[in-house]
Amino acid sequence: AQETQLFSLVPAVRNPQKSSDLPVSSSSTSLPMFRNKTFSVRRRFSDFLGLYEKMSVKSSLHGCVIPPPPEKSVMGMTKVKVGKDDPSSAEFLERRRAALERYLQRVVCHPLLLQDPDVREFLEKEELPRAVNTQALSGAGFLKMINKASDAVNKMTIKMNESDTWFEDKLQEVESEEQQLRKLHAVVDSLVNHRKELCGNTAVFAKSMAMLGNSEDNTALSRALSQLAEVEDKMEQLHQEQAASDFFIFAELLADYIRLLGAVRGCFDQRMRAWQRWQEAQSTLQKKREAEAKLLWANKPDKLQQAKEEITEWEAKVTQYERDFDRIGVTVRKEVLRFEEEKAKDFKGQIVKYLESMLQSQQRLIKFWEAFLPEAKAIA
């Protein structure tokens, strides 16, 4: 069932012609619940954040791993607005576009989210009202938000006594994995930068070789050196493409999952808060019962009636909250398993893609040098 859903709705995000325009979200689908087979709408960046906001507060989605939206980068966006037409702002736009696209793809991959009316509205509706309450997301960023909530949970006075260690163990796993990914991401970041440096140095070297070739008075050697300069130029191109690969396939994958793991932690926190609410309700109920007992002693019949009503009310709440807690526990377990499956598939897919890009790069490298070899042999 999971497989068919993957292909039944394919969202894509296109960057507009002018940087001042809004990105376009296009989707193609075969699902009957949508009006058309393909449809495109214009969406602001804040709309994407708004979608997350809407989903994150729904009680029906409590315990679910809701994909976090891309980070809002103040500096990058300012550069684009100023109208700077340099490669770094083009790169920034591409980075954002790809991130928005991955975000939507993850959202529609989730069976519950796909059914969600807000998601459908986002994909289909012509005009969306401006999203509000996105400060938490755009300002401090997603992970800071999660961590703040986590701290609040950890400060609670009553500690849960887990009969089933699954939750504790799993949370620890998630936390340690997040640490490892952070470390890996830092190294991949370093790789991207070093490769960009290599790009620059190779280009400079190629020019220098060309100059040397011009100076060389032996004709055959001169030609060979010029050819070498051309090969190095091609190498620069290869390095450039590989750096893009390093970044868009590898680094961004890691960055996404660091935040996704944050979202997973968020689910565990939600479960904790559900438990807290249940415990607090139980203690409130206890207090109400004690109050009732006091009133019985004091013999105040009308107040007693009210007390009895309150007890009934809180007994219902306790039952409700206990049920909520159990339900959220079940959801979290299911979600974590689903997430882990997705993650394994995602990682495998991306790593294969990355290795394939490296493979192609090496094959092209072979062609370049094989073409150069006869030139070198021709030197006399």
Added chain:
Amino acid sequence: MTSALDESDKEKTRSVSVDLNNDASLLIDIPDALCERDKVKFTVHTKTTLSAFQKPEFSVPRQHEDFIWLHDTLVETEDYAGLIIPPAPPKPDFESPREKMHKLGEGEATMTKEEYNKMKQELEAEYLAVFKKTVQVHEIFLQRLSSHAILSKDRNFQIFLEYDQDLSVRRKNAKEMFGGFFKNMVKTADEVIISGIKEVDDFFEQEKTFLLDYYSKIKDSTAKAEKMTRSHKNVADDYIHISATLNTLSADDSTKVEGRVASDQELKLTELLRYYMRDIQAAKDLLYRRARALADYEHSNKALDKARLKSKDVPQAEEHQQQCLQKFDKLSESGKRELTSFKGRRVVAFRKNLIEMAELEIKHAKNNVTLLQGCIDLLKSN
């Protein structure tokens, strides 16, 4: 003493010069070397049929400073003014791997055992590469001398090869070293002068133009090649960290591919460029000496004219003029020979090096392709 590396191995590593060490009458090699802290002790091994030497085969220990002494004495020998003196081998420089080893030691706590071991292995390989390179460069220096018709007969060269005591007594003391340094400084200033001297010979005019231009270009290329090689090494190091961390995550452990690619081939090209930059400097020095001789000759002419005018000390002036002319002619003749053979040598060396480099690139890339394909297949089949 038996040779530790076999000939074919050495042929492969020797990429900057060809056709050396072919004359059986005098064969020199450096079969091994020892690294003690900062000092490298080379074992210089000689096999000869020449009667000038006491024994047919012998070995002596030598330090880098001994090579410098030999080079400098040759440069200062008046008789060799018309020759291109092979450039002195550079001082062994273990600074880079040593610094990295130090940094690695400091960062040991932050990485896994496996990562640390991999990095250590890489550093040890780098250390070994520097070591091999310095041995090679010292060896080539000696072999250039032994292959040269005139220089191979130099008395100091023979002492260097044969004298089984410590050479430090004969080496420069601090004062002399200062003198050498000062001489170098003056030379640079004179360079400005010699470019101004009117050249009488077309061959030398062309050579001067060519060498000055080529020198600046090759110096630039050497620096850029070094930068590029270092960048590539950084990328390779990153891959080691990545593969180590991926191992910990047990997601994948196949990204070791780019590790070895960097060092070998680009290092070769950088080394070639660096060697010929120094060689061209040596050729330039020859031109300088000749220009000096020309300047001296012109001065002696002027002095002779003056003497004739005053009718004073004419015979001395005449003799001095004759000497200058002779010296200049001798320099020009041998200089022409040297520069022509230098040209040929350079072209041949470049050819060999470029071919080897291209072949290595292809070989490594093919290895990578196989490795990558293997990983992809493995992942897809799971």
